[in-house]
């Protein structure tokens with residue numbers, strides 16, 4: 001039976017770049033959607049940029065743009081990044097759309113008609129200078145518990161306490177710096193507390209296929225939030241915000257806007273509606289209350305509350321269908337740690353593409369780490385290199401490379417019919433099991449099983465040695481048979497991997513002379529079929545490419561580290577511990593000679609005395625010191641334990657000299673008081 005399925009990924013926010021953390025989710029979703037399509041199901045994948053709210057409004061103001069113009073540019077950039085990784089949306093839309101406005105209003109009116117909306121006057125912090133109410137994250141001040149300064153209005157990053165913004169000591173507006181005042185305002189609330197019985201039932205229930213709506217870990221979270229039998233701890237949900245706000249105005253409530261989290265999930269509907277209107281699909285069939293179709297949301301674990309509770313209740317009490325399942329995943333760490341801008345592991349999708357790394361490598365690696373649980377997954381960069389090279393290049397692509405030459409040269413490109421092959425029967429036997437793994441989002445298991453099949457094929461290659469058969473007199477028929485089995489085996493492996501490696505599958509289809517790869521190819525042989533010339537399908541990952549990627553991400557934050565507005569501390573890097581600091585060996589050094597570098601307008605060459613040895617360091621401060629010779633004899637502070645770095649054609653730099661960046665873009669060398677000697681440790 002053909003299933004009809006609507007699938008979504010969470011909507012990326014239109015104020016920031018797509019990074020590998022986003023990519024985990026969109027790759028996870030895309031693999032699932034491609035698998036369903038390969039199986040012949042009718043599956044639609046919709047997404048959009050999430051465009052509303054205070055952060056977008058303020059970011060646009062800062063850039064001197066209308067928010068509409070800013071979000072249009074951001075959406076284009078997001079879509080280019082996702083497309084670069086072959087994320088195959090059927091529609092990638094925007095929440096700032098007429099469809100989304102219409103559905104947001106319709107849902108709101110329906111909830112209101114059902115008695116689920118209530119208005120209350122609340123007190124909120126207001127920025128008297130900027131004339132706007134301040135969201136929690138836009139109020140800062142001293143933590144009432146541990147007294148750390150400059151903490152956000154919702155929780156303290158130092159001690160972890162959560163509190164109301166009104167509890168901060170000496171609060172100030174992060175927008176203007178002014179001291180906020182309390183001001184009353186009418187807000188609209190969605191009476192979520194009244195939906196508790198329904199949510200109890202839905203969150204612990206199953207869909208029409210008998211599968212649970214939520215993962216077991218998510219259900220445990222729900223029990224925490226929903227409380228025990230009969231009593232609920234669910235708070236009503238404030239769905240309105242006051243002008244100025246970038247969003248949709250609430251019907252019959254001038255100056256009041258829908259909170260961005262109300263219209264963001266409605267964006268799934270709006271994106272699908274836009275697709276339906278373009279293609280003639282029946283929207284109601286998917287969204288009516290008694291819909292027989294399936295709808296799944298892939299999300300990060302941090303937005304479970306919004307989806308499982310708010311969104312599901314909104315749908316239910318405005319007369320629409322509810323989700324068939326919500327699939328949450330964990331966060332991405334890199335080399336076992338939180339992604340870090342200063343370490344260069346906050347890797348943007350664009351930098352990965354710009355550095356020329358193959359997106360299918362990352363798709364494969366991420367998939368090899370994903371399962372159905374809500375666990376964080378780690379991108380270990382060394383493991384990334386070795387796994388991609390050993391699995392994809394060593395085990396998989398090489399099968400085609402080794403067999404295709406003989407088929408082309410000796411058998412006019414034609415395969416022998418090998419329908420009865422025992423090797424191929426073994427490969428075909430995995431089809432339903434591996435399909436089950438994909439269906440249940442156990443991708444790591446699917447890929448382990450597929451690579452085990454690839455191992456069987458490679459053992460077969462070693463046992464039959466086509467390159468030796470080719471040299472033996474009268475073994476042509478056997479050579480033809482073995483190579484045809486290998487090309488068939490390669491086809492089956494390609495079909496198994498097709499959800500993960502769409503580009504490779506597409507190129508392989510050309511080589512195999514097939515219109516496309518489908519799941520049927522996991523269990524079919526090709527017969528006496530003519531294939532095309534083999535062209536190499538995938539290169540190995542080189543260590544240098546990964547090093548360059550990390551370097552590029554480090555540089556991009558240096559470029560982004562703009563001077564702070566007067567009087568404000570803008571951190572350029574995440575928090576560092578004492579241990580991090582102690583890793584940097586800084587020393588006093590004496591300038592023996594400083595000179596301009598021929599062919600470079602940026603660099604100065606320093607011969608330095610570190611006391612224990614002499615070194616050469618290149619520093620990019622030429623623009624700030626037009627007369628380098630006047631630096632001779634002075635002291636500087638330099639990092640002494642960086643790995644030597646080759647500076648293009650100019651030579652090797654053995655460290656880094658510290659300087660301060662002034663607000664007008666000049667660099668000023670650091671000095672040390674009299675008495676310090678070359679080689680003295682700085683700390």
Ligand SMILES: [Zn+2]
Pocket residue numbers: 143144145146147148156157158159160161
């Ligand atoms: Zn604190």
